[in-house]
Amino acid sequence: MIWILASLAIWGLAWWANIVLSHSALVKSRSGRLVVPAIFGATLLVVWEGMVRGLQVPGVILPPPTAIAAAFGANLPLLWTDFIQTFVKGALSGYAIGCGAAILVAVAIDRSPFLQRGLLPVGNFVAALPIIGIAPILVMWFGFDWQSKAAVVVVMVFFPVLVNAVEGLRASDAMQRDLMATYGASYWQSLLKLRLPAAMPFIFNGMKIATTLALIGAIVAEFFGSPIRGMGFRISTEVGKLGLDMVWAEITVAALAGSAFYGIVAMIEKGVTFWHPSQRGRA
C-alpha cells in the first residue's frame, strides 16, 4: 500500500513541478526544455516501479524497472553479441545497401520522365504495403544468418528512400537549373553541384524514416528463423521462457540503438543541409 501511495504522491509532485516549470522563464532556455520531459520520464519509471511493487504484479507479467536494469547489467556480454548480430550485421549493412541502391536508382530514374511517371506510383504503392511479409521468403532464400536479415532491411528501406530521393531531385528551381545551363555545366556537374545538394533534405527525410524500418526489419526477420543469437531471437525465446526482465532489457537495447541511429543520421543531416531553412536558427 505504501508503495502505491508513495508513487501517486511522487506523480502529483512531479506534475505540479512540471506545470510550474513549463510556465516559468526557464523553458525558454535549452536546459529547461530538457528538464521537463526528463522529469516526466523519470516519474513514469518511479510510478511503474511503485505500482508493480505495491500491487504485487508478478514478474512474468510486468517486471519493475530495477529488475530490468539488473538483468541488463548481468547480461551485458550476451546483449552485446545480440546487438552485433542484429544491428551491426543485419540492420546496418542492409541500411547502407538499401539507401545506396535507392539513391542510385533515383538518379537513374530522374533522367527519364517516362520512368518517373511509371515508377513513382508503383514505389508509393509498395512503400505503403506490409513489406515485412517478405521476411519468411528471404529467410528461405538467404539462410538463417545475418544475410537474410540484411536482405529484408534492403527491401524495406529501399522504397521510402527512393520515393523521397526522386522527389528531392526535382526540388531545385527552374531558375537555378537555368543558371547551371547558362554556366555551360554538364549533366554531371549540375547533378553534383546543384540537384543532389538540393535533394539532400528530402533524401535525409527518407533515410530518417528508414532507420526505424531497418531495425524493425532486422528484428522481425529473426522471428522467422535465426542462429542462436540476435535481438529478435532472444526476445522470442525469452518470452517463451517467461524471462520478461531479459525481454525488457533487450527492448531497452533496441530503443537505445534506434534512437542513437536516428540521432546520428539527424546529426549528419544537420551538417550536410546546414543551408536549409529548417536547420537555420537552431544554433
Place this chain on the structure above:
Amino acid sequence: MKQALPVVTVVAVILACWYLACIPLNAAWTRDQAARAETTVTFQQVVAASYNQERPVLPAPHQVVRELWNTTVMKAVTSKKSLVYHAWITLSATLLGFGIGSVAGLLLAIGIVHNRAMDQSVMPWAIASQTIPILAIAPMIIVVLNSVGISGLLPKAFISAYLSFFPVVVGLVKGLRSPEAMQMDQMKTWNASGAQTLWKLRFPASLPYLFTSLKVGIAASLVGAIVGELPTGAVAGLGARLLSGSYYGQTVQIWAALFGAAAVAAGLVGIIGLLQRITLRRMGLAR
C-alpha cells in the same frame, strides 16, 4: 491515360523480370531430380518445369494468382483454408486497433495543444518513440496478455493501436497548431471559448494533417496485426499463413498471403484516401 501507360509499362517489366528470375532460381531442383533419375533434361524442359513446381524457390506469378483464386473464390468463406477468412481475422484486429489508437491519439493531441505542461512533458517522448522499433515488443504483449487470460482479437488490436497511436498524435498536434496567429486572434476577437476555437478553427484546419497521418497509421496497424499473429504460432490470420507457409516450405502459400496482405493494405489506404478527397473537396481545401 498519360499516367496509365508508364505505370502499366513498369508493372509489365516487373512481371517479365519475375518470370525470367523463376528459371535460374527453380532450375536447380529440376536438374537435381533429373540427375537422380539419371536422365538429361533439355533447356525447354527446365523452363517448363520451373513454372509448375509444387514448392518452387520463387513461384511464377500465374501460380500465385491460381493459389489466390483457389483460396478466395473457390473456397467457402468460413473454411479455414480460405484466405478471405484469414484476411478477415487480420482485418478485424487492424480496424479495432486502428480505432482505439486514433481515438486515443486524438484525445492526447487535444490535451497537448491545450496544456502546456503536457505539451512539454509528453511531446518529446511521443517524437522519440517514433525512432524506437516498437514492433519488437509485439510477442511480449501477446504472451503477457495471454497469461492474464486475454487472448484472441484484443492483444493484436492492442499492438495495432500502439503502432497507429504515435503517428496520429504527432500529425494531429502539427495540424491543430496550423492555424495562423491572425486566425487565432480573430477567434479571440469574437470572444470564442476554447471549445469553440477547437471545433470551428483548429479541428477543420487540422484535417489535411489528420488524413495524412491516418494513412500512415492504418498501414502501421496492419503490420502490427500481422506481426502480432506470429508469436501465438500458426493459428489464424495472414501472419499465421506466412508463418505456417515458412514452416512447411509452402512458398506459393506465402506469396498468396503476401498479396492478400498487400490487397488489404492498398484497400485500407485507398478508403482513407477517398475519405480525404471527399472531405477536403467539400471543405474547399482540395488541391
